[in-house]
Amino acid sequence: MTHAPLKVAIAGLGTVGVGTVKILQQHADLIRMRCGRPVVITAVCSRDQNRHRGVDLSNYQWFSDAAEMATQANADVIVELIGGSSGIAKNTVEAALAAGRHVVTANKALLAHHGLALAKLAESKGVSLNYEAAVAGGIPVIKSIREGLAGNAVTRVQGILNGTCNYILTTMRQEGRGFDDVLKDAQRLGYAEADPSFDIDGVDTAHKLAILASVAFGVEVNFNAVQVEGIRHISATDIQFAEELGYRIKLLGVASMSLDGIEQSVHPTMVPLSAPIAHVEGVFNAVVTDGDAVDSLMQEGRGAGEGPTASAVVADIVDIARGIHLPTFGVPVEKLKPSQARPMNLHTGAYYVRLMLVDQPGVFADVAAALRDHKVSMESMIQRVREPGESVPVVITTHITSESGMLAALDAIAKLDTVTEPPRMIRIESA
Ligand SMILES: NC(=O)c1ccc[n+]([C@@H]2O[C@H](COP(=O)([O-])OP(=O)(O)OC[C@H]3O[C@@H](n4cnc5c(N)ncnc54)[C@H](OP(=O)(O)O)[C@@H]3O)[C@@H](O)[C@H]2O)c1
Structure with a gap:
């Protein structure tokens, strides 16, 4: 050497x-x-x-x-x-x-x-x-998957990969404030850009997820395969309901391997309070990697900023100085498999749905019928106190169901005369 x-x-x-x-x-x-x-x-x-x-x-x-x-x-x-x-x-x-x-x-x-x-x-x-x-700034996640977890078949990698979004969601919850208000604060504090769309619309998370998926699964980077939904529509009401139900809302990038392809998506997710990632707050990032030998591994740290990001840059330079040379995405390029995208309508999971309903007789029966017609089974329902003449929020959580069934049911529900706003749906992640 x-x-x-x-x-x-x-x-x-x-x-x-x-x-x-x-x-x-x-x-x-x-x-x-x-x-x-x-x-x-x-x-x-x-x-x-x-x-x-x-x-x-x-x-x-x-x-x-x-x-x-x-x-x-x-x-x-x-x-x-x-x-x-x-x-x-x-x-x-x-x-x-x-x-x-x-x-x-x-x-x-x-x-x-x-x-x-x-x-x-x-x-x-x-x-x-x-x-x-x-990816994830100061967290050495590429090194950990490419080297530390080289003995594992990775089945899922997911993370909070954008500190701006996590700061906004955390502050909305802690201070009971609305999205627009907190976004302005984040811009004033330098956590969000003047044009925040790359962050809050999930694009930045999607960039990072596409890279992570490649390293985790040995597939070609395929940004276009990532289905992306940001946090603009998350309301303080949803955040409060999530807490009441024992969940916290996080913008997650999730890539999971299944027999019929790799599902890559970025979306606001309700994670149970029992999951460590639910407690990653403020500008912090976290990545959870599930490997068949290691089980589940979470790394948490600062995902941006001068010191943390430069720390990762210097580690990469040190690798070169030490003569460590690895294939970019963990395996030689010719061995990278095409990334077969699994469409989200094949996704199955539990869902949170918030409806704004005119409180009148028969309205729940119509909603229940739409769910039944599309084989969506309800797990719980919360209804807020009725204010005469006003629509009331009604929150439903479902058992595991297909995304296509859930979307079809929501389509039918949205057409009911008694539904005053487009239904809001948030996916629930098990852990
Ligand atoms: N900031 C973070 O926390 C963070 C975290 C993770 C990853 N990253 C990534 O790191 C990279 C740098 O981010 P940053 O936050 O350091 O950006 P930044 O503060 O905006 O700095 C960009 C630098 O690039 C220089 N530059 C722009 N156009 C140039 C050109 N045509 N020729 C030569 N230099 C040019 C600028 O020059 P002047 O200074 O002379 O204007 C500036 O010094 C980006 O890819 C970003 O996504 C950043």
Whole structure:
């Protein structure tokens, strides 16, 4: 093994880029000891060379073009921390891999959309494409599935993968406030972007889930196979009912393996209070992996932010310095199976349904008939106190049933004259 320094060039000096520079500078001795060789930054790149970023960059060669840096810098590893699934981030990673340089990235959007092609390119050049920071920030979940759980057949991987959504849902519950109100707070505190749609509509979680599913099941990354539903429609009322029923609402990404394919979905989920993931609150993330030998393993930690994300980036760099080289998604690209998507209408599970009903004689009989006609069996029902002339919330939970039956029943219920709002349905996850 070589003792020569590992030379690193960093593209993007924002939150994660600066965090990475800080760790590599502050822990240079620790990292040298752990790797048996120094890890040194040789070049950096960002848009604005004049901005002071709170770190000393004076010893590094400056590039204003990241793709040029990818091929021209005196570096063994190119670290891409710009972001975005196309444009300069993609060009930089492709150029680096094509030039036979290792790549470390935190870019989940890029991996979710182009992971397979990039993994092929990395493999053809015999270099690493490492992306620990792309999924669940500081939680070493890629390493844990790809290495620590290598002796398991994984049957399901699920997680709270977006801190913004978890913060919003937690605050709504703790403070009894509505979604729009809490979202504004999250934006003010810097937990949510000015345009929050990627987070709250579930797209960010879906990017991460597609990557996790690939590593967990040895299949090609297939972002289009992920069925996505965000948290915009979750109301304070649903959150209160969930508590009353012994559940907590979380935005989960769930990928599960079955005989007829892999179901990948992102949706608000009611998890029982007895499940550890129900208690992962605020901006924290958690990933639960079910393996046939290990049983169920939960990892919890900070899924974003300068330190946690840079921690994962540096771990990927350290792997390269130590000479650890693994197939991008755990098995060689040619062995990755096509991801056979299992449609959600084949899903079976229990459901929470909230209806707003005009309280008049016969109304429950109509609802019960619609459920019966589609073979949906009710487990419990809660009705709020009646206010004369107003519609009342009625909450139903079901036994295990098929999603197609549930949706058909809701379709029929929505058409009843006594139903004043579209029914709300939330899937219940067993644990
Ligand atoms: N922030 C997190 O907590 C977190 C967590 C997990 C993963 N990630 C991922 O990490 C990556 C970086 O995120 P971030 O939060 O650090 O982003 P950020 O703070 O917005 O920083 C992006 C950096 O990229 C630079 N940049 C933008 N366009 C460029 C271009 N054309 N050429 C060169 N540099 C360019 C910016 O330059 P200037 O500074 O000069 O404008 C900035 O330094 C993204 O893929 C993100 O999804 C972030």
